[in-house]
Amino acid sequence: MESSPERRLTDQGRERKQQILDAATVLFASRGYQATRVADICAEAGVAKGLFYWYFDSKESLFADLIRSMRLQLRRTQGAAMDPSTDPVTRLRAGVEASVRFMADHAAYFSLIESERTDESLRPVLSEGGEIYAADTQRVIVEAQRAGLIPDYADAQMLTLGVIGAVSHFCQFHRNGRTTMSVDELANFVAGWTVRAVGADDRITLGG
Amino acid sequence: MESSPERRLTDQGRERKQQILDAATVLFASRGYQATRVADICAEAGVAKGLFYWYFDSKESLFADLIRSMRLQLRRTQGAAMDPSTDPVTRLRAGVEASVRFMADHAAYFSLIESERTDESLRPVLSEGGEIYAADTQRVIVEAQRAGLIPDYADAQMLTLGVIGAVSHFCQFHRNGRTTMSVDELANFVAGWTVRAVGADDRITLGG
DNA sequence: CAGCCTATTGACCCGCTGGTCAAGTTTGGA
DNA sequence: TCCAAACTTGACCAGCGGGTCAATAGGCTG
Numbered sequence: 001m002e003s004s005p006e007r008r009l010t011d012q013g014r015e016r017k018q019q020i021l022d023a024a025t026v027l028f029a030s031r032g033y034q035a036t037r038v039a040d041i042c043a044e045a046g047v048a049k050g051l052f053y054w055y056f057d058s059k060e061s062l063f064a065d066l067i068r069s070m071r072l073q074l075r076r077t078q079g080a081a082m083d084p085s086t087d088p089v090t091r092l093r094a095g096v097e098a099s100v101r102f103m104a105d106h107a108a109y110f111s112l113i114e115s116e117r118t119d120e121s122l123r124p125v126l127s128e129g130g131e132i133y134a135a136d137t138q139r140v141i142v143e144a145q146r147a148g149l150i151p152d153y154a155d156a157q158m159l160t161l162g163v164i165g166a167v168s169h170f171c172q173f174h175r176n177g178r179t180t181m182s183v184d185e186l187a188n189f190v191a192g193w194t195v196r197a198v199g200a201d202d203r204i205t206l207g208g
Numbered sequence: 209m210e211s212s213p214e215r216r217l218t219d220q221g222r223e224r225k226q227q228i229l230d231a232a233t234v235l236f237a238s239r240g241y242q243a244t245r246v247a248d249i250c251a252e253a254g255v256a257k258g259l260f261y262w263y264f265d266s267k268e269s270l271f272a273d274l275i276r277s278m279r280l281q282l283r284r285t286q287g288a289a290m291d292p293s294t295d296p297v298t299r300l301r302a303g304v305e306a307s308v309r310f311m312a313d314h315a316a317y318f319s320l321i322e323s324e325r326t327d328e329s330l331r332p333v334l335s336e337g338g339e340i341y342a343a344d345t346q347r348v349i350v351e352a353q354r355a356g357l358i359p360d361y362a363d364a365q366m367l368t369l370g371v372i373g374a375v376s377h378f379c380q381f382h383r384n385g386r387t388t389m390s391v392d393e394l395a396n397f398v399a400g401w402t403v404r405a406v407g408a409d410d411r412i413t414l415g416g
Numbered sequence: 417c418a419g420c421c422t423a424t425t426g427a428c429c430c431g432c433t434g435g436t437c438a439a440g441t442t443t444g445g446a
Numbered sequence: 447t448c449c450a451a452a453c454t455t456g457a458c459c460a461g462c463g464g465g466t467c468a469a470t471a472g473g474c475t476g
Contacts, residue, residue, distance in 0.1 A: 008451085008452075009452080010443070010444080010452065010453080012442090012443085012452090012453075013452070013453070016453080016454095032242070034240075034242035034243065035242065037432085037433060037434085038433070038434060038435080039432095039433070039434090047454075047455090048454060048455045048456060049434095049435085049455085049456075050435095050436080050437080050454070050455060050456070050457095051453075051454055051455075052435090053434095053435065053436075054452085054453070054454075058434080058435080059434070059435090121243075155397075157387065158387060158389070158397055161377075161378065161381045161386060161387060162374065162378070162401055165373070165374065165377030165378065165380075165381065166370065166373065166374065166377075166405075168377070169369075169373030169374075169376070169377050170369065170370070170373065172373075173369045173373065178369060179365065179366060179369060181366070189363075189366055193370055193405050194405070196404055196405050196406075196407060197374075197401050197402070197404050197405035198404075199404060216421085216422080217422080217423095218422065218423080218473085220422090220423075221422070221423070224423080224424090245462085245463060245464085246463075246464060246465080247462095247463070247464090255424075255425090256424060256425045256426060257425085257426075257464090257465085258424070258425060258426070258427095258465095258466080258467080259423075259424055259425075260465095261464095261465065261466075262422090262423070262424075266464080266465080267464070267465095417476100418475105418476090419474105419475090419476090420473100420474090420475090421472105421473090421474085421475105422471105422472085422473080422474100423470100423471080423472075423473095424469105424470080424471075424472100425468105425469085425470080425471095426467105426468105426469100427466105427467090427468095427469105428465105428466080428467080428468105429464105429465085429466075429467100430463105430464100430465095430466105431462105431463100431464095432461105432462090432463090432464100433460105433461095433462090434459105434460095434461095434462100435458105435459085435460090436457105436458080436459075436460100437456105437457090437458080437459100438455105438456105438457100438458105439454105439455085439456100440453100440454080440455080441452105441453075441454070441455095442451105442452080442453070442454090443450105443451085443452070443453085444449105444450095444451085444452090445448105445449095445450095445451105446447100446448090446449095
């Protein structure tokens, strides 16, 4: 019931912990958090139940770990996605494409957070990120509006929600097999879709 | 463990059943299906636990009942939404606006189906509808493409997914309070968003 | 009133699952 | 070589929660 104050892990320890984390990711993604039993995770990871509680305080704390570690990775990847020397619409495009690719690569993770969004006990952990991503996006959009590339009588916040939503739901459809597009095609299509929706259409591409 | 072969209900019986159904809707929507206990539902409805099993075979069967009855209502409402004598883009607009309004009116229901989409045991019931809605939408889009109102080098199916996704995720943001727009404003905005994204922009409105 | 069906209760059952623990093994470093 | 800490196990526990049931009340029909 404690463990938090920095337990020193050996190489083997770190490996085992990751092993459990991986097993949990797979199971959470396919059955959801609630429906996944600690025993299942241990079986999947091939370790005894007690070991779970050597590395994690609780099932919920493992979940938090999972989310946070993934978020770190996501943020890093996204950071490198947009070239600051280009114009905002180009950056928006690039950001959207990168996000789509990233989400496709980490399908299991995103299907997890998507499904567990309404879980009362998990809400805090889940919502603590995400606003950051929104802020990033909104910044680009406002910049584009200032540069006259996007009509500025539309609410920037709504446009932001639209972009984020579009990326996430197209990826969701991709995960569910509702579309069989390749990731490249998808990324391109979604970029086109959002640029058009946002009102920055230069009429050059309609993606697909 | 049976009950299905048409139990005859008195007026009072029907009322009680609905009462339990309503209680379940509220709780499912706010905590999710898994996290809601049968005892909670009974407490909310103000009846004893045994009564639950007088009217329903199981928690899962209540859920199925809920979904099916709601779907019926939804389909009826949507049927009346679009005026067949207008052009496809106008109909698309109208359909989107009507859907947004409907989803806002039935927020509890949609937040429920949205959150429980990944639940293994519930998937069959959940997915048995939904394709119908997609088919309706796609028909309008294809029609618009034939009429030259939407560029036809874009994949109609992808555009359909985009429309459906946009409606559902904007409504989701509305439910979560991520936007404080009124339902009317929202409906208008989403209609504008989708029309632009789909490539049918007549440059008259950018919503908001 | 008698018989039957619906309606309603709450105590009870039992399997499941998150979490604990005492006991044992391995590893690392002094 | 030896100690302590990291690691690993599986049996065990307690409470929770879905589902059951016997008992009772009430209402309709003959």
